[in-house]
Amino acid sequence: MxxxxxxxxxxxxxxxxxxxxxxxxxxxxxxxxxxxxxxxxxxxxxxxxxxxxxxxxxxxxxxxxxxxxxxxxxxxxxxxxxxxxxxxxxxxxxxxxxxxxxxxxxxxxxxxxxxxxxxxxxxxxxxxxxGAWLNGREIRCGEVTELADAAISLGNIKTLAQGAGWAGLGRIVAQVNRTRGYGDFCHYHMLAAGQLDLVVESDLNVLDVAALSVIVEEAGGVFTALDGSPIDLEIGSVLAAGTPALHTRALETLRG
Missing domain, CATH: 3.30.540.10 (Fructose-1,6-Bisphosphatase, subunit A, domain 1)
Structure with a gap:
């Protein structure tokens, strides 16, 4: 490119x-x-x-x-x-x-x-x-659209465990196919490469995820805050998905 x-x-x-x-x-x-x-x-x-x-x-x-x-x-x-x-x-x-x-x-x-x-x-x-690139190879998110088929990775969930977000996360975890916690850059690289389908993370700031948001979106994914708002300088949480349909389903489930 x-x-x-x-x-x-x-x-x-x-x-x-x-x-x-x-x-x-x-x-x-x-x-x-x-x-x-x-x-x-x-x-x-x-x-x-x-x-x-x-x-x-x-x-x-x-x-x-x-x-x-x-x-x-x-x-x-x-x-x-x-x-x-x-x-x-x-x-x-x-x-x-x-x-x-x-x-x-x-x-x-x-x-x-x-x-x-x-x-x-x-x-x-x-x-x-x-597009999005990893070690010189173009990458794309996966095509999963349903929670039942999705692999999710969780990171920094302390604030969710302390507040109302815990119940919503529980509803997602109860439905997905596989749950892991790769964390940091790793689960976003995996999401952009089609190795994961969904990432939920809290306790972060824009410097942690600004670059990663562009990579995920250029790979075909959706990257927002947990409430669905777009990323900005004040972002403190992430809901990222490999497809728009999966993001919509995860957001609806979080909201109950």
């Missing part, structure tokens, strides 16, 4: 971050807690800096919203959304379920996404109108 300068830059930035992450993976890191009690390492900070240098060297007029450095140029038409290591806890515990997330938003609309999981061995990307 032909890649825009934006996507080329995003892929270059993801590879620059991968070099940093692999170095720290070998050397080890010190861990500290942020104000919200979530962990952060030198690898997170250094990887974000590597991404920032690549992107802003190419597009100095663009805004930048990074997990570790916050927002700049909020008035800019284009804003890059970055999570240098989504899954820091996995990185710390030396499991491969972490990734670098890079997305580009123009005036509130997401244009592209890159999701690179170097220790897992997968890089996925997508650009509006260009």
């Amino acid at each position: 032909k890649q825009s300068p934006y996507l080329q830059t995003a892929l270059t930035a993801a590879r620059a971050a991968e070099d940093v992450i692999r170095r720290y993976w070998e050397e080890g890191v010190e861990v500290r807690l942020k104000a919200d009690a979530s962990p952060v390492t030198e690898a997170d900070v250094a990887a974000e800096q590597a991404i920032r240098e690549v992107i802003l060297s190419a597009f100095p007029e663009h805004g930048f919203y990074g997990e570790e450095t916050g927002r700049t140029r909020e008035e800019a038409e284009f804003t890059w959304l970055i999570d240098p290591i989504d899954g820091t806890k996995s990185f710390i515990r030396r499991t491969p379920f972490f990734s670098t997330q890079i997305a580009l938003m123009q005036a509130g609309r997401l244009l592209l996404g890159v999701s690179n999981a170097p220790l897992y061995g997968e890089m996925a990307w997508a650009e509006r109108g260009g």
Whole structure:
């Protein structure tokens, strides 16, 4: 596929971050807690800096919203959304379920996404109108339309367990064919590749899923918040499905 300068830059930035992450993976890191009690390492900070240098060297007029450095140029038409290591806890515990997330938003609309999981061995990307790709191979969501035939993956369901959403999730789990909990980038890659049919997740922010939403949608899927609203900067939950029909059925079941 032909890649825009934006996507080329995003892929270059993801590879620059991968070099940093692999170095720290070998050397080890010190861990500290942020104000919200979530962990952060030198690898997170250094990887974000590597991404920032690549992107802003190419597009100095663009805004930048990074997990570790916050927002700049909020008035800019284009804003890059970055999570240098989504899954820091996995990185710390030396499991491969972490990734670098890079997305580009123009005036509130997401244009592209890159999701690179170097220790897992997968890089996925997508650009509006260009399809979704995984390790250089074009991918598509599956064709399941009924809950009874669907494989679902759940992630970060703590807030659902604490509130009214738990009952709705229970109704879905009682109907689907198979339930797993792959989590993080992994279940979205699998959804886009047709290996899963439905993902439900809570306790997240836009930097975790902006890139993944473009990948799933370009693979033919539907990606919204749990209430069916479109993704925006305030998103905190996800209902993603491989087909519009399955998304509709899951949303109706959640609502009871």
